[in-house]
Amino acid sequence: MRTPRIAIVGGGVGGLAAALALERRGAEVIVCEQSPALNEIGAGLNLSPNALVALRVLGVEDAIIALGSESDFLIIRSWKSGRVISRMRRGAFRQQFGAPNLTVHRADLLDVLRGALETVDFRLGARCIAVEECDRGGVVRLADGGEIEADIIVGADGIHSVVRKSLFGPDAPRFTGCICWRGMASANAVPRDIAIAEGAMWMGPHGHVVHYPVRRGELINIVAHFDSDSWTEESWTRECDMSELTTTYAGWHPDLLRLYPYSARWYKWALYDRDPVERWSKGRVTLLGDSAHPCCPILARARPWRSRTPACSQPRSPATPTISIKHCSPMSGYGCRVRGQRCWDRASEPAKIISPRVGRGSNAT
Numbered sequence: 001m002r003t004p005r006i007a008i009v010g011g012g013v014g015g016l017a018a019a020l021a022l023e024r025r026g027a028e029v030i031v032c033e034q035s036p037a038l039n040e041i042g043a044g045l046n047l048s049p050n051a052l053v054a055l056r057v058l059g060v061e062d063a064i065i066a067l068g069s070e071s072d073f074l075i076i077r078s079w080k081s082g083r084v085i086s087r088m089r090r091g092a093f094r095q096q097f098g099a100p101n102l103t104v105h106r107a108d109l110l111d112v113l114r115g116a117l118e119t120v121d122f123r124l125g126a127r128c129i130a131v132e133e134c135d136r137g138g139v140v141r142l143a144d145g146g147e148i149e150a151d152i153i154v155g156a157d158g159i160h161s162v163v164r165k166s167l168f169g170p171d172a173p174r175f176t177g178c179i180c181w182r183g184m185a186s187a188n189a190v191p192r193d194i195a196i197a198e199g200a201m202w203m204g205p206h207g208h209v210v211h212y213p214v215r216r217g218e219l220i221n222i223v224a225h226f227d228s229d230s231w232t233e234e235s236w237t238r239e240c241d242m243s244e245l246t247t248t249y250a251g252w253h254p255d256l257l258r259l260y261p262y263s264a265r266w267y268k269w270a271l272y273d274r275d276p277v278e279r280w281s282k283g284r285v286t287l288l289g290d291s292a293h294p295c296c297p298i299l300a301r302a303r304p305w306r307s308r309t310p311a312c313s314q315p316r317s318p319a320t321p322t323i324s325i326k327h328c329s330p331m332s333g334y335g336c337r338v339r340g341q342r343c344w345d346r347a348s349e350p351a352k353i354i355s356p357r358v359g360r361g362s363n364a365t
């Protein structure tokens with residue numbers, strides 16, 4: 001049997017997890033990533049137990065646990081008084097679900113996934129502009145004029161997916177009417193009397209703010225959400241001034257306002273939503289992660305799906321040492337898609353409670 005050659009477009013969390021799953025099954029894997037280097041960009045991610053189980057299948061669970069942070073409780077506080085509204089025990093997750101809930105730095109997760117890869121052919125600075133199907137599989141067309149032929153192509157190129165556009169045409173994202181700011185503080189620098197050790201979600205009118213430890217508790221990730229139409233750019237890298245937060249959250253609890261200055265940089269982005277596509281695959285080209293089913297970070301559900309999808313696409317028997325092209329295409333997408341849709345619908349419910357503007361079917365009026 002010929003070794004299948006699989007080209008993955010995008011070296012983010014989903015692309016690298018898929019590369020690892022496929023490499024372990026004996027495939028020849030090429031990852032083309034538009035960035036010239038796999039740099040440390042991004043901030044905190046919440047990994048729920050199902051994500052950890054998927055990472056276990058990929059053989060990297062322990063490495064992630066060693067770099068993450070595990071809080072005993074998920075605490076919800078009142079925006080004004082700081083009163084604890086709810087305290088959910090996360091410490092019991094290990095017994096309940098067989099894996100912990102972890103908060104991690106996105107860069108740490110990417111580092112662990114990349115470090116576990118042995119034979120993958122990385123093409124950096126390789127921006128895909130289109131994919132096309134051909135008799136023997138598909139072709140990835142690159143901005144520099146190059147092309148990569150493969151038996152199977154996986155579009156793991158995120159929320160602005162070019163592969164998705166090539167397969168199903170352009171779609172129009174919906175602005176949710178919600179803006180996010182994110183920052184990262186060094187835990188050592190933050191005074192002890194600011195209650196940060198456990199992490200918390202502060203709920204208030206038209207917004208909520210989440211902070212939690214990452215990188216073994218050395219850093220505090222802060223994400224602030226607010227209903228507003230004043231900013232509509234969807235970007236992970238747009239810097240902004242901290243004064244935007246102090247103005248937006250004026251009147252919120254002093255601990256929160258005192259925490260903001262400990263982040264040297266602040267980024268903001270407008271939250272957009274896209275409907276899940278009906279199909280994830282066409283011929284020998286398939287989608288994975290945000291390209292297939294983007295999910296608002298407000299739901300804290302994106303990462304489990306990203307790391308679960310490749311794990312779902314593995315053959316059922318763990319003893320099977322190799323994969324065949326038949327196994328990969330159409331990447332067992334159906335079961336994941338149905339499950340994904342169900343999760344999406346359920347996961348949207350809390351978001352509607354948190355912010356009536358976010359969630360499926362809502363519009364930004």
Ligand SMILES: Cc1cc2nc3c(=O)[nH]c(=O)nc-3n(C[C@H](O)[C@H](O)[C@H](O)COP(=O)(O)OP(=O)(O)OC[C@H]3O[C@@H](n4cnc5c(N)ncnc54)[C@H](O)[C@@H]3O)c2cc1C
Nearest residue numbers: 010012013014015033034042043127128157158236289290
């Ligand atoms: C720079 C960045 C920072 C982020 N920071 C956070 C954060 O702080 N908190 C949070 O909750 N979530 C963050 N996210 C989103 C989160 O990582 C994703 O929602 C989730 O991991 C989905 O994974 P994915 O692999 O499907 O897509 P992504 O993680 O978005 O990865 C997509 C990858 O594809 C590459 N790519 C895109 N288009 C092309 C192309 N045409 N050709 C080649 N390569 C391409 C991108 O450079 C990227 O590396 C960030 C995403 C990015 C890209």
